[in-house]
Amino acid sequence: MIRLAPPPEPPKFDEEVRRKGIAWLESNPSVKRPEPFWSSALPALREGFQYRCAYSTVDTHMGVVDHYISWKNCRETNPTLAYEWSNYRYCLQLVNQYKSTRDERILDPFEVEDDWFEIILPSLQLVLTDRVPGHVLDRAKFTLEKLRLGEGRDDERIVAHRQSWYRRYRNGRVSLQDLDDEAPLIARAIRKQMAITAHDEARFDS
Numbered sequence: 001m002i003r004l005a006p007p008p009e010p011p012k013f014d015e016e017v018r019r020k021g022i023a024w025l026e027s028n029p030s031v032k033r034p035e036p037f038w039s040s041a042l043p044a045l046r047e048g049f050q051y052r053c054a055y056s057t058v059d060t061h062m063g064v065v066d067h068y069i070s071w072k073n074c075r076e077t078n079p080t081l082a083y084e085w086s087n088y089r090y091c092l093q094l095v096n097q098y099k100s101t102r103d104e105r106i107l108d109p110f111e112v113e114d115d116w117f118e119i120i121l122p123s124l125q126l127v128l129t130d131r132v133p134g135h136v137l138d139r140a141k142f143t144l145e146k147l148r149l150g151e152g153r154d155d156e157r158i159v160a161h162r163q164s165w166y167r168r169y170r171n172g173r174v175s176l177q178d179l180d181d182e183a184p185l186i187a188r189a190i191r192k193q194m195a196i197t198a199h200d201e202a203r204f205d206s
Contacts, residue, residue, distance in 0.1 A: 007048025021083025049090035126150025
């Protein structure tokens with residue numbers, strides 16, 4: 001996970017999603033599943049998250065709308081959250097399934113800071129850093145475990161994605177600047193490794 005800024009609400013969101021959704025809820029007060037008017041906002045959400053899963057940072061054009069507060073948990077108290085832009089995150093389908101209804105037990109990508117997580121080379125495992133504040137440490141560990149993002153619980157498909165980008169970089173097919181856009185955590189891991197190597201070489205030369 002990396003630091004993310006909430007993307008701006010699309011111009012037609014209020015008309016095409018929020019108002020339609022609220023009107024539909026008023027006409028269907030006992031509904032078990034909400035009508036997915038949010039589907040029309042998926043392209044804007046995808047672009048707003050720069051085509052990367054908010055939780056895994058995997059680049060994808062095949063992500064889904066994740067309701068940070070799930071329908072099951074907002075249905076009785078605040079059902080209109082199903083149609084609220086600020087409640088949407090862009091993510092992989094498999095991550096959305098892992099998250100399920102755990103909601104606020106999972107770190108919100110919008111509260112994460114850049115230095116809380118890092119990739120370890122060459123294993124490409126995602127781990128917590130010592131920069132994670134104590135008041136969110138348990139949630140950070142829970143997030144990695146339940147979303148299968150790291151700390152030894154990494155989903156093999158997510159690891160395979162990391163391996164693909166790292167292999168392409170090592171083979172000279174993509175640059176470090178490309179990784180900044182497509183796989184930023186891997187880019188940071190490589191730069192950290194390069195800095196350590198340069199430091200060690202400087203010490204040896206001296």
